[in-house]
Amino acid sequence: MAQLNQMPEPMRSHLAKLPCPSFNDQPWVSGQSLSHRRVALISTAGLQRRGDRPFEGMAGDYRVIPGDIKARDLVMTHVSTNFDRTGFQRDWNVVFPLDRLQELATESIIGSVAAYHYSFMGATDPSEMEPAARNLAELLKGDRVDAVLLVPV
Amino acid sequence: MGALAHYLEHEGLPTTQISLIREHTETIQPPRALWVPFELGRPLGGPGNPALQRRVLLAALELLDAPEGPLLVDFPEEIPEETAGPDKDLEGWSCPVSFTRQTSQENDLEKLQSAFRREVAELRPWYDLNLEKSGRTAVVEFGPESASEFLGAFGTGEQPVIQKADLSLATAIRLAAQDLKAFYFEAATARPGLASPSSGEFNEWFWQESAAGRILKAVKERCLKEEDESLKMNGTLFLVPVDQA
Numbered sequence: 296m297a298q299l300n301q302m303p304e305p306m307r308s309h310l311a312k313l314p315c316p317s318f319n320d321q322p323w324v325s326g327q328s329l330s331h332r333r334v335a336l337i338s339t340a341g342l343q344r345r346g347d348r349p350f351e352g353m354a355g356d357y358r359v360i361p362g363d364i365k366a367r368d369l370v371m372t373h374v375s376t377n378f379d380r381t382g383f384q385r386d387w388n389v390v391f392p393l394d395r396l397q398e399l400a401t402e403s404i405i406g407s408v409a410a411y412h413y414s415f416m417g418a419t420d421p422s423e424m425e426p427a428a429r430n431l432a433e434l435l436k437g438d439r440v441d442a443v444l445l446v447p448v
Numbered sequence: 449m450g451a452l453a454h455y456l457e458h459e460g461l462p463t464t465q466i467s468l469i470r471e472h473t474e475t476i477q478p479p480r481a482l483w484v485p486f487e488l489g490r491p492l493g494g495p496g497n498p499a500l501q502r503r504v505l506l507a508a509l510e511l512l513d514a515p516e517g518p519l520l521v522d523f524p525e526e527i528p529e530e531t532a533g534p535d536k537d538l539e540g541w542s543c544p545v546s547f548t549r550q551t552s553q554e555n556d557l558e559k560l561q562s563a564f565r566r567e568v569a570e571l572r573p574w575y576d577l578n579l580e581k582s583g584r585t586a587v588v589e590f591g592p593e594s595a596s597e598f599l600g601a602f603g604t605g606e607q608p609v610i611q612k613a614d615l616s617l618a619t620a621i622r623l624a625a626q627d628l629k630a631f632y633f634e635a636a637t638a639r640p641g642l643a644s645p646s647s648g649e650f651n652e653w654f655w656q657e658s659a660a661g662r663i664l665k666a667v668k669e670r671c672l673k674e675e676d677e678s679l680k681m682n683g684t685l686f687l688v689p690v691d692q693a
Contacts, residue, residue, distance in 0.1 A: 299469065432461050
């Protein structure tokens with residue numbers, strides 16, 4: 296149960312101290328109906344292709360995950376040791392629901408699945424991710440993505 | 449997570465997200481968020497439960513059809529029961545090995561390291577069988593013997609050689625520790641006739657009963673005493689969970 300007031304110490308205090316920015320505005324972009332959208336996944340689980348650079352320190356960079364990647368080729372190098380990894384080990388869809396997303400596209404519940412997905416490493420201060428995230432927006436538009444599902448860990 | 453939604457939406461991309469810590473999402477106020485009552489590390493719910501994963505995914509995506517926001521919606525289902533694999537008979541979880549019993553009266557780090565090696569050797573065939581069967585492993589950089597020799601040496605005061613030239617010592621230690629835990633989990637869950645452990649059961653065994661857990665705590669203590677800031681950060685944050693320290 297990931298509500299701070301129901302977590303035992305010391306985890307509650309640890310999570311309460313994590314950087315958590317507030318924003319003065321509330322951006323909102325509308326779009327076509329879900330059945331016509333092209334959807335990309337962006338994870339903050341520190342996911343990468345096997346053989347790609349592992350995540351290090353608190354850098355705000357991201358890794359590219361091709362849409363045809365297989366579960367055996369996707370690994371996790373997030374720096375934190377304070378979340379469960381055994382769910383991901385047993386079933387990658389617990390963290391990166393690409394199989395489920397493809398099923399929704401096959402059933403025409405969504406329009407299509409992006410050619411590329413991405414992962415940041417969520418222990419990073421969010422402000423460190425901002426430049427990379429804004430650049431990433433152009434890559435997503437180039438892939439004709441008009442819906443992004445952000446998945447934490 | 450919510451900050452990324454702000455950045456992308458500012459650039460003209462509609463976003464929706466899963467939220468694991470409701471209080472953080474309430475502060476950040478991303479455009480659209482679905483809060484789920486699952487443990488950290490499992491944003492889509494349970495492994496081997498595609499029906500639940502689909503319901504979570506759909507609930508998050510359907511927020512994109514809402515006319516206005518910001519939205520923070522609660523997923524209506526509770527934490528799922530663990531789902532065992534098709535070849536498991538749900539007899540429950542038990543510790544695969546417990547060499548620490550043999551060394552529980554010892555303070556000698558060398559004897560601990562010896563127990564650690566035996567533990568790794570006993571688990572190795574189960575890891576191999578699991579890999580052969582599933583075709584997948586979460587081990588990234590360090591094989592079991594490489595990780596155990598490297599961490600065992602560092603934890604017992606030696607200065608081990610880093611086999612990966614492109615990794616700093618701090619990164620190598622962190623990745624080796626992660627790989628070691630991945631190896632232990634995959635080996636432990638490959639044994640026949642037993643249900644997979646919950647995350648809590650696995651953590652209890654690994655951190656409280658295995659020699660590997662004791663070695664990693666020794667590695668943490670040494671990191672905390674090092675001058676290097678990256679090693680200190682390893683010791684403070686990246687090796688032992690805050691609820692197992």
